[in-house]
Amino acid sequence: MITSFLQIPVTxxxxxxxxIADSVKxxxxxxxxxxxxxxxxxxxxxxxxxxxxGLKVVAALLIYLVGLWLIRRVKALMMKIFTxxxxxxxxxxxxxxxxxxxxxxxxxxxxxxxxxxxTTSLAALLAxxxxxxxxxxxxxxxxxxxxxxxxVFKPFKAGDFIKTQGFEGTVSEVNIVSTKIRTASNETIxxxxxxxxxxxxxxxxxxxxxxxxxxxxxxxxTEAAKVRETLLSIAAEEPLxxxxxxxxxxxxxxxxxxxxxxSVQFALNAWVKSHDYWTVFHKIxxxxxxxxxxxxxxxxxxxxxVHLDK
Numbered sequence: 059m060i061t062s063f064l065q066i067p068v069t070x071x072x073x074x075x076x077x078i079a080d081s082v083k084x085x086x087x088x089x090x091x092x093x094x095x096x097x098x099x100x101x102x103x104x105x106x107x108x109x110x111x112g113l114k115v116v117a118a119l120l121i122y123l124v125g126l127w128l129i130r131r132v133k134a135l136m137m138k139i140f141t142x143x144x145x146x147x148x149x150x151x152x153x154x155x156x157x158x159x160x161x162x163x164x165x166x167x168x169x170x171x172x173x174x175x176x177t178t179s180l181a182a183l184l185a186x187x188x189x190x191x192x193x194x195x196x197x198x199x200x201x202x203x204x205x206x207x208x209x210v211f212k213p214f215k216a217g218d219f220i221k222t223q224g225f226e227g228t229v230s231e232v233n234i235v236s237t238k239i240r241t242a243s244n245e246t247i248x249x250x251x252x253x254x255x256x257x258x259x260x261x262x263x264x265x266x267x268x269x270x271x272x273x274x275x276x277x278x279x280t281e282a283a284k285v286r287e288t289l290l291s292i293a294a295e296e297p298l299x300x301x302x303x304x305x306x307x308x309x310x311x312x313x314x315x316x317x318x319x320x321s322v323q324f325a326l327n328a329w330v331k332s333h334d335y336w337t338v339f340h341k342i343x344x345x346x347x348x349x350x351x352x353x354x355x356x357x358x359x360x361x362x363x364v365h366l367d368k
Contacts, residue, residue: 111173118169125165129158204251205234214261219335221260223249263332267306270328270339274346275321277358282322286312288353289326292345298338300329321358 133154140150209232214220218229220239227241237249262268276285293299293310300307307329315325326346330338350357 114173118172121172122165122169125161125168129161129165132161133158200252201235201250204253204255205232205236207255208232208237208251209234213259214264218261218263219332220262222254223257225249226260262335265306266332267300267304267329268332268335269308270330270335270342272326272328272339272342272346273315274324274326274350275318275358276324276350277356278322280322280355282314282324284353285324285350285355288350288355289324289346292342292349293326293328296328296338296342296345298330298334300331304329320360 136154136157137150140153208214214229214232216229216232220226220229225239225241225247227239227245227247229237230240230246231238234251236251237254239247239249241247272289274285274289289312290310299310302309310326310328313325313327314322316323326342328338328342
């Protein structure tokens with residue numbers, strides 16, 4: 059009888075479990091031989107190994123428990139420092155969580171190494187995993203970094219009126235990855251912090267006082283002193299407009315800004331509290347429109363004079 063054997067290629071993935079099984083089998087056979095040849099010496103050595111391993115387990119548990127206690131102390135100290143400095147709650151939560159996770163990983167690796175396990179491969183695996191996750195979440199990581207920059211340096215805060223990325227409105231919320239602003243039409247715009255931290259931000263409410271400028275065009279031939287007197291009286295009658303007695307403000311002033319093609323342009327400059335900006339701006343606009351015609355001051359239309367010569 060002729061018997062033929064079909065040889066099937068074995069992949070490395072299939073060889074690994076077989077090698078482990080052979081190693082376990084060899085270890086068991088060796089242990090049985092040692093036990094049959096010299097049982098007293100084998101059991102004595104086994105007991106010493108068990109005691110040594112038990113001591114390592116106790117040391118690892120002790121390191122782990124002490125590490126957890128130290129991590130709690132570090133978190134409490136960080137919370138105390140952040141609270142004293144008035145740091146944003148979102149940033150406090152993120153930083154304390156990140157530090158806690160990092161320190162916990164270090165404590166676990168130290169505890170495992172105490173058992174005699176080689177942690178070099180584990181550390182390399184964690185580093186590779188962290189790199190892969192970082193590459194997969196590169197956009198999110200950028201937003202995290204931008205959020206930290208915004209929360210640390212505070213170019214704006216909730217309640218400020220800002221103009222950025224082509225949008226303008228009141229900041230309603232600042233978190234670690236995005237910023238929400240509410241527009242004048244009550245729309246909510248969510249902006250990623252990565253792009254926001256790298257762009258231009260115009261914060262209208264960073265300072266307690268803000269200057270408003272009204273541009274008023276009047277017809278040529280209008281008496282400049284009359285325009286100046288009328289505009290200053292309008293500013294004086296508005297209680298929300300500040301004067302030089304307020305820190306960071308100045309008295310209202312009127313200047314002749316530009317001689318345009320069809321009109322003479324005056325500018326009324328006045329200071330208000332930042333949160334009163336839009337209220338005063340729109341109110342004075344209406345007062346100027348209704349008051350100046352009654353004073354004989356004309357708002358000109360754009361016009362062109364054409365002269366025909368024979």
